[in-house]
């Protein structure tokens with residue numbers, strides 16, 4: 001029996017045929033892979049097509065065009081949708097790639113992965129991440145526009161679009177990010193909400209009842225409702241209107257049916273399973289699709305796309321012409337923009353001695369980082385950063401710079417409000433946009449609140465910078481809720497992430513040099529609240545992750561420490577040496593950087609045959625087994641801290657010279 005859904009106008013026009021092609025390709029991809037999410041692409045194909053065909057300023061011939069519109073599929077599970085779009089819009093996603101959906105090593109992985117697929121602007125899949133990242137992109141666009149645009153020369157004026165689903169709307173991160181976007185009046189941010197009232201477990205009535213549009217209204221968005229998600233004209237009109245309001249971000253709720261035009265329309269069964277051959281046949285019948293052949297694309301659609309892409313290319317050429325004129329008219333601004341995009345080298349940081357001088361007084365590494373930020377801001381034009389309401393504590397304010405706000409997009413100091421999770425996603429979005437060096441900051445213990453987005457920084461291989469202060473029981477009186485213990489190990493366990501815990505000014509600068517020059521790896525600077533001495537022997541070699549900060553003639557034991565515990569190791573060494581025990585002290589601010597050094601370097605710092613080693617760090621022991629081995633010992637922390645004075649806590653938890661000495665004596 002052929003199932004035919006009443007009420008759909010199946011138009012033969014090219015727009016509708018292209019929408020249906022997106023649907024057919026998406027259904028076929030999931031079917032062939034025997035895995036994936038067909039429901040959302042079927043429901044949201046009309047809005048996605050309308051946006052891409054009529055509005056999105058992109059050019060597959062110039063995929064890195066800085067002023068291209070950004071499209072973020074926040075509902076990343078609907079990846080078949082974006083791959084179909086990218087294929088039809090002639091990005092480097094071939095029909096073979098489409099047929100290779102979800103296979104190992106393909107360019108069409110299960111969820112959109114930044115770097116794997118041309119045209120995918122951000123990795124999405126963890127729901128809510130996409131919209132929050134898009135907010136960062138929209139902030140970057142406004143900032144660069146404020147900095148570089150001139151009358152008649154809108155170098156930066158792109159829109160950022162995010163396609164979200166019910167899942168994204170439920171996630172807390174989008175509330176954080178959207179609240180900020182509304183506050184900042186990011187008028188070039190437009191959210192398309194594929195509102196199908198279905199998630200995996202069934203109807204959203206189970207767990208989600210607020211009026212989402214009213215929520216967005218309250219955030220400060222202009223909101224729209226399109227009742228019929230198949231009405232291309234209504235969708236188009238809403239996007240058109242949204243684009244005219246540059247004072248507020250826009251939120252367009254578009255009511256759709258998951259699994260549209262299949263017998264399972266409206267059912268959660270279409271969310272994450274192949275539709276089955278029979279249902280796909282019915283889908284194609286219902287669409288009056290020209291062929292039942294899997295992956296069929298009508299020639300007329302190909303021609304239609306070529307025509308659209310010609311227009312898009314022409315828009316690019318127009319921008320390019322304008323930008324060339326800009327370069328001639330404003331050579332200094334252009335030169336600055338080129339400089340902003342230059343890859344920095346460690347050498348240029350090493351050579352500038354003014355960056356490395358911190359005097360000899362004890363200072364907290366968070367304050368030293370603050371000094372570095374301000375030195376860097378004088379030298380580099382494109383720092384753009386801030387904290388989740390902890391600027392004074394994390395020392396992340398750029399002096400003499402203004403705050404980024406609705407009325408001042410030129411401001412460089414960002415205020416994320418108390419929104420760590422969105423802050424990290426926004427940081428990612430700013431990096432992804434390009435031309436800026438963002439940093440985001442909070443207390444190290446609240447890394448737990450931003451970790452999922454830091455994970456995406458690593459996965460996307462982008463150099464986001466995290467300033468994480470108050471890094472141990474040194475926090476003191478605020479007590480165990482504010483005292484990190486396991487966070488160092490947690491971050492070290494994350495692939496492609498540099499956790500850098502400096503011991504003094506020189507090492508703090510080294511950490512910043514690493515962060516500023518990294519191209520594919522995010523960096524966290526893990527910093528103290530309490531003062532630390534400037535260490536004799538601390539060195540730029542900290543950029544290598546670990547180095548010998550103090551040596552001895554004949555090594556009996558190696559003390560390996562990071563951050564605030566390096567000075568403790570040095571103090572313990574003095575006592576041990578007096579007792580005739582030869583001690584090498586290795587400062588290890590970053591295990592990851594050390595692991596990236598040559599075998600010879602690692603052997604020189606930690607000789608294999610010296611197995612008496614003690615790790616000293618006010619964090620969990622779990623990180624250290626690799627370096628300490630069976631014959632070593634630990635002065636670490638595997639319990640929560642407590643409330644009290646920081647120095648008292650260090651004593652109570654065993655971070656004393658006596659305890660280090662006794663731990664050494666236990667093993668030699």
Ligand SMILES: Cc1ncc(C[n+]2csc(CCOP(=O)(O)OP(=O)(O)O)c2C)c(N)n1
Pocket residue numbers: 037039040075077125126127128164165166167168171196197198199200258271
């Ligand atoms: C942070 C996060 N939690 C859970 C999931 C698993 N998940 C994937 S899709 C989904 C439901 C999404 O519902 P909706 O956005 O309405 O998508 P639709 O059902 O329309 O496809 C869930 C829970 C996820 N991808 N990310």
